[in-house]
Amino acid sequence: MSQFDHTSTTNDVIADINLHGKRVVVTGASSGLGVETARVMAAAGAAVTLVARDQDKLATALAGLQEAVPGATFDAAIADLADLDSVRTGAAAILAHAPQIDILVNNAGIMACPLLRTAQGFEMQFGTNHVGHFLLTSLLMPALLQGAPARVVNLSSAAHKFAPVNLEDPNYQQRDYQKWQSYGESKTANVLFSVGLEQRFGARGVHALAVHPGMIATELGRHMDQADFEMIAGDTDPADMPYKSIPAGAATSVWAATSPELAGRGGLYLEDCHIAEPAAGDSRGGVESYALDAQAADQLWSLTEELIGEAFATG
Ligand SMILES: NC(=O)c1ccc[n+]([C@@H]2O[C@H](COP(=O)([O-])OP(=O)(O)OC[C@H]3O[C@@H](n4cnc5c(N)ncnc54)[C@H](OP(=O)(O)O)[C@@H]3O)[C@@H](O)[C@H]2O)c1
Secondary structure, eight states: SSSTTTTTTTTHHHTTTTTTOEEEEEEESSSSHHHHHHHHHHHOOOEEEEEEEEEHHHHHHHHHHHHSSSSSSSEEEEETTTOHHHHHHHHHHHHHHHHSSSSSEEOOOOOOOOOOTTSOOOBBHHHIIIIIIIHHHHHHHHHHHHHEEEEEEEOOOOGGGGGOOOOOOOOOOOSOOHHHHHHHHHHHHHHHHHHHHHHHHHHGTEEEEEEEEEESSSSGGGGHHHHHHHHHHHHHHGGGGOOOHHHHHHHHHHHHHHHHGGGGOOOOOEEEEEEEOOOTOOOSSSSGGGGOOOHHHHHHHHHHHHHHHHHOOOO
């Protein structure tokens, strides 16, 4: 039973953890939860690779982190998850300085954008949140196996409750686009990817965990309008919404990545620094059974390999 909860911060969960000699890679390290995740891992002694798509934002984040954690080792790589060629270039840059990876945090994400397409034509949320990370993880798998026992943390969301993945039409080619449904599908895909990774690599010491960080005011809301905020609030008074600070929001990712309690475990969905209960009723918490479904995880795995045109690395 975890000693932490929804109030715990990154500093709380890292307090007894020593990451000296470890290599951590964090995507979406130019903003929000990614920067905080990188900061606290570096403060615990890890060498941290910051992955982002925007050179200027990455440079600003790097400068802030170097000031926050003097003497820490930071490396940086550019990868646009919405362009598989950029993911390949970025992965090569990461592997050049990190032949062994102990922790990969697939944190980058985009939410509720209008209908847009990635460089290869995938719907933007599914393409960025799932497909880009799938390929990146495949390309980094040899380094993760080198680091075993290693962990992959996939940032999902309670929004996975909005929808299972539509395996027939994941890229909205035959149905009307709905931005929240699409976000929900992509976040379900993040959980199913964790299940699929665990099935294939858990026995080889690479474990995968999916995380709902909570609700945190970050740049993730950049595409939201007033109606979206009202929809998210539902019947709850906006003043009573259970928002977390960024250090509390990033705590579950850091707990997933480092907690000794989770050693050797994977294919799980975590929230509030706990393993989530099955979803019940209209509660905001819990995990839907369709997100942990092994058969759906296999189907999504095959589908994604087809979309990227290559088999996932075997090591
Ligand atoms: N905040 C919440 O309430 C909440 C709730 C549930 C789940 N989450 C999940 O938590 C994760 C982190 O979100 P956040 O709240 O920290 O949001 P954020 O501040 O918007 O950070 C998202 C990061 O992802 C990067 N990103 C977006 N598209 C990308 C692309 N095509 N290629 C590479 N990087 C890309 C962004 O880069 P730029 O800076 O260049 O845009 C940014 O660094 C996301 O996966 C999100 O779905 C957040």
